[in-house]
Amino acid sequence: xxxxxxxIKGHCPECGAGKNADIVAAYEHKWQDDEHPIWGQVDYRxxxxxxxxxxxxxxxxVFSENMHQFYDAAGQPQEEYIVDYSYWPSPLxxxxxxxxxxxxxxxxxxxxxxxxxxxxxxxxxxxxSATGMRTAFDRATRLLGVDPAKTFQQKxxxxxxxxxxxxxxxxxxxxxxxxxxxxxxxxxxxxPKQLATMMDIVEAFCHRNFVLDGQVGKLKPQIPPKQxxxxxxxxxxxxx
Numbered sequence: 001x002x003x004x005x006x007x008i009k010g011h012c013p014e015c016g017a018g019k020n021a022d023i024v025a026a027y028e029h030k031w032q033d034d035e036h037p038i039w040g041q042v043d044y045r046x047x048x049x050x051x052x053x054x055x056x057x058x059x060x061x062v063f064s065e066n067m068h069q070f071y072d073a074a075g076q077p078q079e080e081y082i083v084d085y086s087y088w089p090s091p092l093x094x095x096x097x098x099x100x101x102x103x104x105x106x107x108x109x110x111x112x113x114x115x116x117x118x119x120x121x122x123x124x125x126x127x128x129s130a131t132g133m134r135t136a137f138d139r140a141t142r143l144l145g146v147d148p149a150k151t152f153q154q155k156x157x158x159x160x161x162x163x164x165x166x167x168x169x170x171x172x173x174x175x176x177x178x179x180x181x182x183x184x185x186x187x188x189x190x191x192p193k194q195l196a197t198m199m200d201i202v203e204a205f206c207h208r209n210f211v212l213d214g215q216v217g218k219l220k221p222q223i224p225p226k227q228x229x230x231x232x233x234x235x236x237x238x239x240x
Contacts, residue, residue: 021050028043029041093192117132141158152174
C-alpha cells in the first residue's frame with residue numbers, strides 16, 4: 001500500500017479535478033539565476049488515479065517572484081508561493097454529452113468532426129473550434145437531405161420548410177453560422193463563454209435530429225393504449 005506522502009490530489013482526465021492519485025514516478029528540476037536573486041522549480045509527476053487507474057502527467061511549477069500575499073486570522077501579513085499546475089492529457093474543458101457515442105452509428109463523419117471540435121475546446125483552440133462547429137452543422141444539414149451547394153441561409157430555409165427546425169431555432173442557428181464565419185474569415189476569437197453557447201446550439205440541434213427523434217420513435221409503440229371506459233350502472237345510455 002503506497003505511503004501517505006506518495007498520494008496527492010490531481011486532475012484526472014477521466015474522473016475530474018481534486019482526485020486522489022498515487023505518484024508512480026517523479027522528477028524535480030531546479031534552477032536559479034546567478035546574477036539576480038530569482039529561482040524556480042518544476043516537479044514532473046506520473047500519477048495513477050486511485051478511482052479509475054488512469055495514468056497521466058502532472059507538471060507543477062514554482063517561480064520565486066510569483067507570490068500570493070494575504071493576512072492570516074490574526075491579521076499578520078503572510079505570503080506563499082503560487083504553484084502553476086498543468087496536465088497531460090489535458091483535462092476536458094467540456095464534458096461530452098451522454099448520447100455522443102450514439103452519433104457514431106448515425107454518421108461516422110459527423111461524429112469525427114465533433115470529436116475534433118471537443119479536442120479543440122480542450123486545447124483552448126478557439127478559432128479552430130468555432131469553424132469546426134460550422135463544419136459540423138454543414139455535415140448535419142447534408143444528412144437531413146439539404147443540398148450542400150446551397151448558401152447557409154438557403155439551408156436554414158429548407159430546414160424550416162421540412163419541419164427540422166422551428167422559427168426560433170432557425171434564428172439561433174443563423175447566429176451560429178455568423179459566429180463561425182467571423183472566426184474563419186474575420187479574425188474573431190470567441191471567448192470561452194461564447195464558445196460554450198455555440199456548442200450548446202450545435203449539441204441541441206444534433207441531439208434532437210439524430211438521437212432524440214429515434215428515441216421518441218422507439219418510445220411511442222411501448223406506451224400502453226388508453227383503456228375504453230365501461231359505462232357504470234345508472235349512466236345514461238347513449239342515444240340511438
